[in-house]
Amino acid sequence: MIAPRRFLPSVNSLLALEAVERLGTATAAAHELSLTHSAVSRQLKVLEEQIGVSLFIREGKGLRLSLAGAAYARSVREYLNDLARASLKVKASGARSNLNLAVLPAFGTHWLGPRLKSFMQLHPEILVNQSTRIKPFDFESEDFDAAIHFGTDDWRGANHLPLLGEQLIAVCAPDFADGLPLAPGDLFGKPLLHLESRPGAWEGWFKAHGLDAARLRGMLFDQFAQMAEAAVAGIGIALLPEFLAVREFQRGRLVAASSGYIDVEGTYYLVWPRNGAANAPLSAFLQWLSQSGAGLKGA
CATH class of the missing domain: 3.40.190.290 (D-Maltodextrin-Binding Protein; domain 2)
Incomplete structure (x- = not known):
């Protein structure tokens, strides 16, 4: 059984989180995802509101992941890799x-x-x-x-x-x-x-x-x-x-x-x-x- 939709963030939000955790900044994540800095920030804010947990610590104009955010990002990376593998398998087999x-x-x-x-x-x-x-x-x-x-x-x-x-x-x-x-x-x-x-x-x-x-x-x-x-x-x-x-x-x-x-x-x-x-x-x-x-x- 799939969890209720309110617990399932959008793939775009998860991609933003994973990229920020891996690359270190929202600016670098925006560049990799071909988005604006503000678009990445919005995705992260929506994700935090949906999860109900602070995933980032804001420091002036910058931010860094909280311990909860870093752990969640690692789980998200596994999910995204599994999703990519499943999609590749379907594409390859037709x-x-x-x-x-x-x-x-x-x-x-x-x-x-x-x-x-x-x-x-x-x-x-x-x-x-x-x-x-x-x-x-x-x-x-x-x-x-x-x-x-x-x-x-x-x-x-x-x-x-x-x-x-x-x-x-x-x-x-x-x-x-x-x-x-x-x-x-x-x-x-x-x-x-x-x-x-x-x-x-x-x-x-x-x-x-x-x-x-x-x-x-x-x-x-x-x-x-x-x-x-x-x-x-x-x-x-x-x-x-x-x-x-x-x-x-x-x-x-x-x-x-x-x-x-x-x-x-x-x-x-x-x-x-x-x-x-x-x-x-x-x-x-x-x-x-x-x-x-x-x-x-x-x-």
Whole structure:
């Protein structure tokens, strides 16, 4: 339910408040908004009268925001940004339906992205929007139809469709060391790059090769793409998933630092809210994943 209109100021008044707070003066705000100084002042006065709270402290011919005014201006900026994003989404999609996906950045770029073309050709009436989310979130508070999740089927309140099992390989720049690929034991003492969301990945890699390793340290990254770039720059050795490593091998930027791929625990899933039926765009996407074979573990 929308609040009573008496609590909903005009967009022009809110634009004036936001500009004054951000730029510091009504004169600068007037210049940015292509208004006169008096027009901005009137908008601010109307806003104060409607809210019933003093938003500004007048000092001679100048003014500055009160604590209440500054806090309100920050909230207004969030509202204006949300309004702009919603308007852009409608403008971009036109008459088409939207499918809003939260994706893991590397997986979205290197695995999902190349496959989306066939879905879009099959369903030109659906516009697929993607935003990055690294950690699970509450679907009720975020405007997403589905998300990509890595790990186990433990996203609370969500359905899970397995997409891909994880395989990792140790990679480095072609000139990182002589005699590549190295024996697994030769990686001890080399600079190893780590991913925040995969603690213990290197220990698991060494264990898979019959070697004990503990408390391995090195540079830490929050995304595969950043870690891959560090490896390209010769900073260290990275563990990358197959879908990303293959791309870098094809480009000649990275090579295998040691033996081939190893299977690790964890699966990439498409997840969507369990409560309520899937909307038409999501239903079409789920059907396409199942029929195309893209939604099968190990595909």
